Amino acid sequence: MTSGEESGLAMSLINDMTCPLCSSLFVDPVRLDCEHNYCRQCIIDYWKKGEGKEQGEVEEMSNGGYTCPLCREIFPQFTLKSNKLLATIVDRVRSLGMQHHKAPLERTRKFSPSLSALPRQSENEGGRGLCSVHQEPLKMYCEDERTAICVVCAVSKEHRTHSLAPIEEILMQCQETFQTAVRHLESRKEDIVKLHHKRNQEIKEIKKQSVSLQAHLIQETDHLLQFIQRERERLCSMLQKDTQRLLALRQKVLSHLSQETDTLQQEVTLLSARFEKEVHDPAALVNDIQELTVRLKAQLGLLDDDVAEWFDLGVYKGPIQYFVWKKLEKVIQPGLCSLTLDPATANPFLSLSDDLTITHYSHTPREGSPMGETHFEFSPCVLAKCGFSSGQHYWEVEVGDQMDWDVGVANETAERGGWVVLSPEIGYWTVGNKGVRRVGVYLDYEAGQLSFYNTEDMSPLFSFLGENFKETLYPFFYPSADSSAQPLKLLNPRA
Incomplete structure (x- = not known):
């Protein structure tokens, strides 16, 4: 037998083991007089649904009997016969790994409006789509590989040992899980609103405190900067005064030197002119020459003298930063505490x-x-x-x-x-x-x-x-x- 024939046989077997009402493997199959088989609970729910009966009520339909969903044959009495042979075959199919996870009977048999409205996969009307390998409806779900498969894939070696379940059952479980999550979210809305409010308040408080802390930082550092600025201005002012004093001193010396030089130059010129004229009083001329010579030598001596007073580099070119830092100790608040240990509290050792x-x-x-x-x-x-x-x-x-x-x-x-x-x-x-x-x-x-x-x-x-x-x-x-x-x-x- 070819693989195609095997696949066809497996598909046919699974279809025969599937309830027409719930599209799942039979659970407690029963046979009607027309020889069609259904899950016991499925056919009961079908007949109750047809008449809108309450839970637990199964009464005769208005047409005088009970109708088969497939062939529409009417039966005058409510008679369900257990199909033990079919149940045995279904159990063997399950043992091949076709349904490892079975939902509770009540949940499996309920017809959810969102799921019952879907077209039956066996009718190949789109629904879950077709298997790309076997072109069969995707009726099963492989939880190991998280993918939808057809019944042929389900009995193949690739998936035989995997955890499988009907796709409708998985969808129903997902829907219930999703709805539970939605209900949980709805129940936590008030908590979320409170948390949202709390976080917004924290954001406002962080911004407010950040402004306050920044103002504090600026105030504290400005106090130091202002002190350093004042100290710099004091030193610069002292330097400016010293500069002006030293310049004035030298300017005074320079002015005096220039004045004396001009005077001597004039006297030298006059005395030189007297040599060119007739000398009527030689003794007076000699005295004038000697006096002027002494003054010229004295003036030349001034050229060798220097003003000793200069900038005090110990003030202006010393460890200025250290000087300022030492003074900062008096303005830093809090300053470094002076502590001593208390012998009365000390452990004896x-x-x-x-x-x-x-x-x-x-x-x-x-x-x-x-x-x-x-x-x-x-x-x-x-x-x-x-x-x-x-x-x-x-x-x-x-x-x-x-x-x-x-x-x-x-x-x-x-x-x-x-x-x-x-x-x-x-x-x-x-x-x-x-x-x-x-x-x-x-x-x-x-x-x-x-x-x-x-x-x-x-x-x-x-x-x-x-x-x-x-x-x-x-x-x-x-x-x-x-x-x-x-x-x-x-x-x-x-x-």
Whole structure:
């Protein structure tokens, strides 16, 4: 038998196994007296639909009997005979992989208005189209390859082991899934509207805050620019005054020199003229010549003299930027805080320098270490002596190359007994283990902001924002519990 004959035989077999009403393989097939077969539920639904009966009602039709949908033969009684042989054959066809996914009986047998209006594929009236290989109606759907196939493709080796289902069943499932998604979207419309409103408000707030932050940046930097501008104007004004003074001094010398030179030149001319005339008083002439000679030598001596006063290059050509930067320390707000460590809060195993700016962990407790309630009992931590309850403050800490450190602030009443857990919930706002050598800490008490920076380039490390500070906050330091680690050092400004 050729492949074409096999395909034709397979198509014929599938057509014989298909219910004329639902275009699917028979489910519980029944035979009418006219020998036509239908799914039991399909023919019941058909007869109920014909008379518009309610669910569960199957009554005799107005024409005095029940009509076969195919041959229109009328039967006087409601009689359905199970076709067990046909049911057995259908089960064997299914075992070949023709229907791996069977929908629930109720859903399969319902005639959806959108699907029942479609032309039957077996009639080749367009519908789902024809198979490009076998020119047969596309009645099946291969879920493995996500494509529509004909019944011949379904029994072929290519698709035999694939997951297959009737195309109408897949369409119905897709339609139900789509409608479920639409209903879900409809049910979330209010949430979508709220989210849309929320995002619009956030956009407005971002724009508003951006304008505010830009104004703040301009104000802060303008303060520095104005100071630098004033300092530049001061230096330029000083230079201008020095320039005018030095020019005036030299102009005065030059004017005097010119005047003296002109006078001497006139006297030389007169004296020379006297040599050409008869000398009546030789002694007077000699005296005049000697006096003029002395004055000429003195004038020549002025040519060797120089005005020593000049520009003070130490003022105008020194490290100008450093000069300005040093003065900036007085106008920068907040300036660098001068902090010292509080021995009364230090853990006994922390060693402190004499100036109370350096600390590190030690295996032995320091002499005279406090035993009161103010110090950290077990955790090797320490607070600064100075606390802040308002305003803006900035300080810097050198942590070295170690990774085990923490710095930040702590509430005045934060628990210090036992092992301390560094958490805002119990009064500690800290950061650590950031892989930097120096850390800058900025506190804006009223704004509830605590930010940390890498002081090498002032890049931000972390920020606590929107905190509700209520107590006095003390700078907090944990230098590591490793005695070989580098000490932690407060970087105070010079006096």
